[in-house]
Amino acid sequence: MKQRTAWLLVLPMVGWLVFFYLLPLGAVALQSFHLVTPDYEIGKELTLENYRRAMNPDYYPVLLRSASYAAATTLACLVLGYPLAYFIALHGGRHKSLFLLLLMLPFWTSYLVRTYCWMTLLQTEGLINTVLFEPWLGRPLDMLATDGSVILGLTYGFLPFATLPISVALERIDRSLLEASADLGGSPLSTFLKVVLPLSRPGVIAATLLTFVPAMGDFVTPELLGGPSTITIGQAIQEQYLQLFDWPFGAALALLLMVLMLIGIALYLRLSGSERVLA
């Protein structure tokens, strides 16, 4: 009886998942097995043609580029986010919630608007060039439409997603463990390496997933901050949907990406031995 009441509580979420996730996903999957007609309708015939097209080696560099961007973004987010999380969790004192609020503050503005801001900052006549590089180097730097600008934009966007889980993990570490380490002769550095870092691993794993996965599929940032040389898989999919109106082929690309990511995540969790940690 009690068990059944508990299940009632998750019912809204299950419903939500079914209607807004599983059904659309099923529709997309179904579409991917049809061809688009010349007047942009979905054809009737079942076929694997879209998948055959998607295996085209032309997509490999795009995929590889997306993965590199995602990896670089994840790395940058961890490198920047870990110290930030460390400070907030262990030295935030009574201002802890204020710091967390500040971390979340950018979300009060649309991601699109914030990315446009980066555009105006980075462009040739932008603020960074006029204030920094022109006086310093005598000429502006072309920063937009490079790998760097895309990774910068992605890192900026996902930094809070990396910081939060790490700070939660750090917060959960019993302070007496840090004292125990010092008591046993552990210098601050070895206390960090031998106690804090291993104990914050679940947070780091969560941060990695929360950054890598969305960065891999992101298309807004490369669209705005990137250029012709920085096309990502997200953009390629978006192009099929919104410019070429070949939804079935876009669906096939999206599903392949999803399967690839699922395999990647499973491998990552297995390798980091964290199925238990996350469970």
Place this chain on the structure above:
Amino acid sequence: MEELVVELVGVTKRFDRVTAVDNVTLQIRRGEFFSLLGPSGCGKTTSLRLVAGFEEPDQGEIRLDGKPVQSLPPYRRRVNTVFQSYALFPHLNVYDNVAFGLRRSSVPEAEIQTRVSQALELVRLPDLLARRTTELSGGQQQRVALARALVNQPQVLLLDEPMSALDPKLRRDMRTELKRLQKDLGITFVLVTHDQEEALSTSDRVAVMNAGKVEQVDAPRAIYERPATRFVADFIGTANFLPATVRAVNNGRSTVVLADGVSLVAPSAEKAPVGARVELSVRPERLWLTREPGSNGSNCLPARVVECTYMGPVTRYTVEVAEGVRLTTEQQNQDVVDGYQAGESVFLQWRPTSGTLLPAEAR
């Protein structure tokens, strides 16, 4: 012989509003089992943390082995702590927990292996090396915590209420075990506890603390038999107090008079000169009741039984010797055939040597 390992000299530690440790001076000798005993919040843990290096004193000096250490971080002090919560590393197994300190001081791995097994044998916990610490019982965790500290051969082992999380039976066993370890290893133990039985039964010397101050440092017997202050007398065991004034001091014996003029005899005390307002403290088990006044040189007070509680081997009596002055006493039931009844008039007697004169505290 009387080498001092730990010294606190006029140490004061304040937190925002409270003075947790107030001008404390303590000397702990090499190889002794020393206890810090006191009620909750009296500053025991803070004192221990000052020695370990987790807190810095606001005033005063802390010496380890004669050298001032108050500015040394914990990892530079040769003391180890057994934490109240044990603070075992959850990501390491038993072996790696115990080896933690040795690895930090770069002991070769082969030596680590022998020393870890020795330490675990010492606390009678071999064969659990590969276990996760989260898979151990409370008692086992405590032994691992002990081994983890002892394996480093510290000059001083600090223990903060190490047994408070154990059940009573296990606690008694551990108490004996701790005492054995301390004797065998000859390491100085400093034990923080609010359990007087624990402190009295294990320690060579006990410091009784109250509100950040040390009230008395003495051997367990002296703490119980000759408490220095009313607080100590009251905190350790139970005590009866009779307000009195010192009339005469003669040859180690003082004569005091109660408010109603009855005079009593007690061993003299330094802080109780002639004319001083004092409190005469007597333990309940040192009192006996009679129907006739005694004449053998014991103190004797007429009293009225207010309450009696039969408790099997003993009966506890509450008697009133004057308006509002009540004492309790316990009588072995073998001595008294029919016992005393509430309302009965009796005589309360005790040997002069059983009393202690304490300076009256302004209250």
